[in-house]
Amino acid sequence: SQTIHQWPAxxxxxxxxxxxxxxxxxxxxxxxxYWYRQAxxxxxxxxxxxxxxxxxxxxxxxxxxxxxxxDRQFILSSKKLLLSDSGFYLCAWSRMxxxxxxxxxxxxxxxxVL
Amino acid sequence: RKEVEQDPGPFNxxxxxxxxxxxxxSNSASQSFFWYRQDCRKEPKLLMSVYSSGNEDGxxxxxxxxxxxxISLLIRDSKLxxxxxxxxxxxxxxxxKTIFGAGTRLFVKA
Numbered sequence: 736s737q738t739i740h741q742w743p744a745x746x747x748x749x750x751x752x753x754x755x756x757x758x759x760x761x762x763x764x765x766x767x768x769y770w771y772r773q774a775x776x777x778x779x780x781x782x783x784x785x786x787x788x789x790x791x792x793x794x795x796x797x798x799x800x801x802x803x804x805x806d807r808q809f810i811l812s813s814k815k816l817l818l819s820d821s822g823f824y825l826c827a828w829s830r831m832x833x834x835x836x837x838x839x840x841x842x843x844x845x846x847x848v849l
Numbered sequence: 850r851k852e853v854e855q856d857p858g859p860f861n862x863x864x865x866x867x868x869x870x871x872x873x874x875s876n877s878a879s880q881s882f883f884w885y886r887q888d889c890r891k892e893p894k895l896l897m898s899v900y901s902s903g904n905e906d907g908x909x910x911x912x913x914x915x916x917x918x919x920i921s922l923l924i925r926d927s928k929l930x931x932x933x934x935x936x937x938x939x940x941x942x943x944x945x946k947t948i949f950g951a952g953t954r955l956f957v958k959a
Binding site for chain 2: 781
């Protein structure tokens, strides 16, 4: 079966500090990978998605970036965090093919920027 | 108009009640539809996909109305454990653009 891991689970960072969140998927190959952010009391916002190693598409302009150095590894980064970067960051995966390729989420990272 | 709209609730219902949620979407070219459940401070989990002919999974029934561009979720015989936020999800063409509704909160009380 497939599993998706994220770490860390929680993070408190000062404004202006760098960020690196990691996501790995097990039990599948060539997955589509996604990064979402959920602000308190709000819906999920798609930040990035990737269809393969080194292939990243950004949905919204921001001070965040993503990388996919390996097939089942997806990293979210920032050089300088803003207060508005606080939120619940979720990584998800889906199968490559098919329109009904449901997304499955990792446990998330709760980021607080102070 | 938001791409996916849900009544935020909260819906407060007694155990055993039947409750229905609706969700409307704006893009008529949308192809795939889902309901997710999210518990407080947890990740969303897939509840069920929504197919054109409607589908049922135990106490849960999902329906799609393409002409009116809405999907619905019906929960019968509500349990305390059904208390959660229910997210409506719509996927457009191309397979990647996935829009999540803001969610409907459900509280089931004894």
